[in-house]
Amino acid sequence: MDIDAALVHIPRLRRYARALVGDAARADDLVQDTLERACQKWALWRPPTAATADQVQAALRGWLLTLMHNLFANQWRQAARQRTIDWNETREPGHDPTSGLGLRLDLERALALLAPQSREVLLLVGMEQYSYAETAEMLGIPVGTVMSRLARAREQLRRLMEGEAPAPVTLKAVK
Amino acid sequence: MSMNRPDETAFHAWVDGELAPERAAEVGQWLSQHPAEAARVAALQAQCAGLRALRAEVLDEPVPPRLRRALRRPPPQWRWPHALAAGVMLCLGMGLGYGLGDRAPGASPQADALTRLPVFVREAAAAHAVYVPEQRHPVEVAAQQQAHLVQWLSKRLGVRLKVPALDAQGFHLVGGRLLPGEAGQARAQFMYQDAAGTRVTLYVSVLAREDRAAAAPVAFQWTGDESARGFYWIDGRQGYAVSAALPRERLHALAEAIYHQLG
Helix, strand or coil: CCHHHHHHHHHHHHHHHHHHHCCHHHHHHHHHHHHHHHHHHHHHCCCCCCCCHHHHHHHHHHHHHHHHHHHHHHHHHHHHHHHHHHHHHHCCCCCCCCCCCCCCCCHHHHHHCCCHHHHHHHHHHHHCCCCHHHHHHHHCCCHHHHHHHHHHHHHHHHHHHCCCCCCCCCCCCCC | CCCCCCCHHHHHHHHCCCCCHHHHHHHHHHHHCCHHHHHHHHHHHHHHHHHHHCCHHHHHCCCCHHHHHHHHCCCCCCCCCCCCCCCCEEEEECCCCCCCCCCCCCCCHHHHHHHHCCHHHHHHHHHHHHHCCCCCCCCCEEHHHHHHHHHHHHHHHCCCCCCCCCHHHCEEEEEEEEEECCCCCEEEEEEEEECCCCEEEEEEEECCHHHHHHCCCCCCCCCCCCCCEEEEEEECCEEEEEEECCCHHHHHHHHHHHHHHHC
């Protein structure tokens, strides 16, 4: 199987990345990194045995999304580290973008306010229509974690969109 | 008949079609008796529909050329996992030892790839292919005489050689041999073996100035061939090539271990 098989998945990857990171250029950067990673790791990709052409394509898409998750997770881990340092150093209050938010938000803006991990679960299950088991595998977490994250994320999203005060976010200071 | 309130995740699983039919029917029945909860679950379904439709227009956009190119062309440089010292050029050559027989230029993508590799990498691939299957005489000087081996090969190559230890990676030194380069230079090959009998060779060459320059623009190549693969890099005057029929990760770990010990 040739890596060109990944071409047909680019539109779906772009859409998912757009919903995940919001900004169009950054989303395409993430897709580009994912495709480059796929080139490097192509030899490791094993299509499922005794599978139909559709199942092979679905598996390939799942593999690409897994690569994208790993890249994305690295990004926000780095960003979080950065933020933690900033917060520790400056002790600047009022950095919570959701504080005092009393207005209804559209879906996309509400999505942007969720934690990256919550967005991933919401989008993989809600937008990409993956099962809990498939989502768990892609994200490398237990199915139970998918379920609890999903329930929490949906509730947060609902509150944000209905203009309710969001549930308090616990801020962990790393020391 | 009344049942207990299903827990929160059960409502979500119900919306997502993740429940077994029997359980789904129970939850459905419970909701039919609890209109307030049913309204909340309906809102959940509406939210899901919104997510399903989100950004659908992106699907119809033409794929930007840079994304097509990302698949077509290897990335501009191989990203080694750890930052390596500046001035060290790292190249990756895949498919060593493949199609080394009677190859006409341009006969196959593999042959093309090989002709673009630096000379010492091709030498390394040939030496790997010849000596790795050797049962009785895989090396000239066995590991038991390691001190002599290093001294001898250092003298012939004109540089102080080090023999990396790969025991932590499961490979012990078998020994080494002196080999002729394409233009009659002295080259060294060290061979390692693991408990399963898999052999790894490290090929060391001292490069002439022009070879160092010529070796620079090497593209990432992949043949998909399982028989032999390799990493190679150039550090100062010396070119190193590590070859083995191993998965890329393991080979990569070996190459990295060797690099760090030699550095």
